[in-house]
Amino acid sequence: MAEDLDELRPPVDHPITTSKEDSLQRAPLAHDFAKSLRSLSTDQGVVVGVLGPWGVGKSSFINLMREEFAADPALTVVDFNPWLFSGTQQLTDFFFAELSSQLRLKDGSRFGAIADRIDEYSTVLSPLALIPGFGSWWDRSVKALQSANSIRKKRASATSKRTKVADALEQVDQPIVVVVDDIDRLTTPEIRDIFKLVRLTASFPNLIYVLAFDRHRVEAALDEDGVPGRAYLEKIIQLAFDLPAVPDTLLRSKVFAELDRILEGLEDSLFDSTRWADIYFELVEPLMSNMRDVSRLALSAKSTINALHQDVELVDVIALEAIRIFRPEIFADLQSVRALLTNIGSFTDLLLRQHKARMEEVLEKSGNADFVKNVIRRLFPAAQRLFENYSYGPGSLSQWRRQHRVAHADFFSLYLDRVAPAELASFRSAEHAFTLMTEASELDEFLDSIPDESVEDTIGALEAYEGEFPLEAVVPSAVVLLNRIPKLPHRPNQGVFGISRPDLTVVRVVVRMLRPIEDESERETIVRRILANVHSYSSRFLLIRSIGHIEGSGSRLISEPVAAELEGQLVDEARSVLPTDSGQEWDLLRVYLFATSRDGEASPVNVSGNPEFVRDLLASAKSYRRTQAMGSRHVDIEPELAWDALVKVIGEDQLRESVALLRQTDAETELVGLAEKYLSGWRPPEWPE
Structure with a gap:
């Protein structure tokens, strides 16, 4: 039953927690890396890094490492999430408070003494303006009130209490692992402060820091005049594991699996499998690089697919959703030229030049003109004439309409506005x-x-x-x-x-x-x-x-x-x-x-004694004459008859007799009155030249 419920749950952008969820087959790598940490000397602490771009699966990899950490003899794992305290100017206070609190919760009898020593140590480290080089988080106004003498006393006390923490940690039988994840999501000042904190505390014995971050993001944040961020990082990180990129085939299969799950149970969905391969390889796959992207696409596109699966071709919807999610600036530009994308009408030379110039702006602004051209070729072929000698006629427009493609303005409008024209x-x-x-x-x-x-x-x-x-x-x-x-x-x-x-x-x-x-x-x-x-x-x-x-x-x-x-x-x-x-x-x-x-x-048609026929004949001869005075918006509307045609069909004598008969049967009607006006010689005025 639980497995059935798992199948019904929507995809969520959360890291995996066990090897059973490991679709990337990274568990063996994670277990081996975690085992290698056990063999390291931790007499003066160890700092290791799990490195990779956003969304590559660093948190999932660390969770797989935890399985090995839990094997006998188990290592205690403490998590510190800097996001919870970012911008508070109390990072170190919270770090030590979090460390001591989690150690007590893990095993108070084993770690109670260490937790007490850490609490004592943390009290003499606040404010951390006493430590040269610390950033704005600890730049409290109280430091301005400290005297040089009190600073020296604090430093002396901190040294003593640090020694006690180190002595207590030396007594534990297995190292304690401190996990700090999502460092690359912090601001540049916060990233710098995190690494200063690690540098401050990394030399404690039997502590293994496992830091997860994007190398390029952190190196850029640590760059300072004359000191490259990479050099600074190499002084702190003693061992690093760079997560491999997700293979295209695996990423592809995950995309298909997530889309299958979304489409499952949706009745009468529109999905053109003949176009899917081209759309996927040219428009969807180039926008995604990791498993987080797959989850983002599945999560964000689900509601749109549910709403439009019977109305708009889903191949087009999935492509547009991918563009909306991963390249919102291109999506916004497409919206701004929506009328051009679906128009097959003829343009004057001047208007065509203007439209081509506007499309050129979109292509140049995108930073990836080839990709945008592929979007137009695959989704909006009518607009190809704005950058290629390629045009489509009304037959194509009818076909796109039958296929519910966004190439037709009605279906593009439905996708964008969610309101059917x-x-x-x-x-x-x-x-x-x-x-x-x-x-x-x-x-x-x-x-x-x-x-x-x-x-x-x-x-x-x-x-x-x-x-x-x-x-x-x-x-x-x-x-x-x-x-x-x-x-x-x-x-x-x-x-x-x-x-x-x-x-x-x-x-x-x-x-x-x-x-x-x-x-x-x-x-x-x-x-x-x-x-x-x-x-x-x-x-x-x-x-x-x-x-x-x-x-x-x-x-x-x-x-x-x-x-x-x-x-x-x-x-x-x-x-x-x-x-x-x-x-x-x-x-x-x-x-x-x-x-x-x-x-x-x-000869004229004989209508003698048939007023119903004449009535309908007069009605079919009736139209309305519209006139408008110069400079006025008001339109005068007057009824008139195709009198010459009526005379030709039944002759004027029969007309006169029939209208007289109609007056007896119908009395005064607009139609009878109008016919009588014509019989009296009235004719509408001639149109002005």
Whole structure:
């Protein structure tokens, strides 16, 4: 059960305590080094060093040494942590107090006399300003009040009591080990004072100091004019063990093990194994050098991975977390140019030069331009054009979006801000809709469940799947989408700002479903099947003109003869059978304008006795005219009708009769009143030149 609990615990940046935790296989080295200390002569004390950079595992190594110290005959180990007393100006007082206290706790009967002698000795060493060269920690104001005579007496008393401490220590049967760890984390003055303290006390017999520190950090702190820190250190340290660097293979396996532990139990995580090797070797591993780095990455990235594992590609997340943790200055610069990193749009020459100059600043400031370029190549390929002749198009952007990569602005924003932009919320719905596209009823039901104002954006987000739509999904999903156009808010030519065109949103998706079908005859068969199941003339006409050969709108996905055939069938049916539910005809005027003009001088459509059709025809002819006075922000919005088109479709006489009939059935409505204005001869003013 305990082992199970250990597996559930998150990785923590603490040193190991036993050989069972020794994943670096350093226990034999630590035990051998500890054994070698037993063989040293300790008549005048010994100072040894365990050396290595931060995070290399010095504390863990000393803990492994303790296992050997505990072997028979056991050595007493006393720990002194200078961090607890740094900056207190009482380091030596606390050192001796800590030493005597721990000795009493270890074995009062064996060490009680030594502890008493140490307490007596410490009382005459305060203040330590009496000792030449001691630093600011002991620079108490009381020293200014001491007379030369009292100083001499103190020194004489200290010598006597020091001798008593030495005599007591000579009587112990085994040396006492004093461990001082994390010296390299202190400030420069504190490091100097620690080593002066060790130098002061190191000559006591049967004391073995084990000091753990980063050699370069401490040597730099001990440098003084004319005396290099290394020379000073060599006078104090009699034996040193330099910890070997962690092998890359072992560090790598530890990273993978920690990430596996974090990802375990997370359902539906996004992890692109095909990109992981490049990302790891180019962006993650170069930032880490020791086991502490592994723990830092695991600890810091865990919450981000938990939050985003279903939303953002985790390969990207892990890389960005590594940069954030180990190179925060590069991470901050990436944030400052976030818009440039994901932009595939075209720039003017001037703007492109400005963006390139900004990227050059980022590269130069980083101090490692090659690394930052690798970050951009692997995570933000759109920005490669700012330092290489390499560019990407909309197809790549759609692919990055499908893959949930931070190369797409929506997912980079989600990673940085932890708030999904509106476009991303729509794409999430589109992802689910994509899984239902082979089942018309399920797709229709899902779109019904989405808030009305979000459906169009969800449909539009399906464009990202161009090239990925299953062939068996084309007919059912195209039918569902084309039949849904009348349900979508803001129909064509309506709305205050006139910017919503759900019909175009739908047909763009349908065209992207048809376009990857390489065989033209197969496309034409599929188009016929779609048209047979689309309810409204408006949606059928939209599809035909979007994929046919109509000038200015057709994408020519079907042959010209087939396009002409389908157009003719639609025209014949529309002229002979008026729609039974013309309210579903969201683009009625355009359909009948095409029907009356396709064959040249075709006669107007007969609408006699059908006010519902005329009402819907007028509604589809209505739009809004916007005018704005110079110097004013106010916009005047006035309704208008495509009057010439209406006259062409049903003729002015039928228009007059139908509007009169509508007044009887609908009474005074905006639509009736507007039509009557046109019938009276009113026309909107011409646009100013």
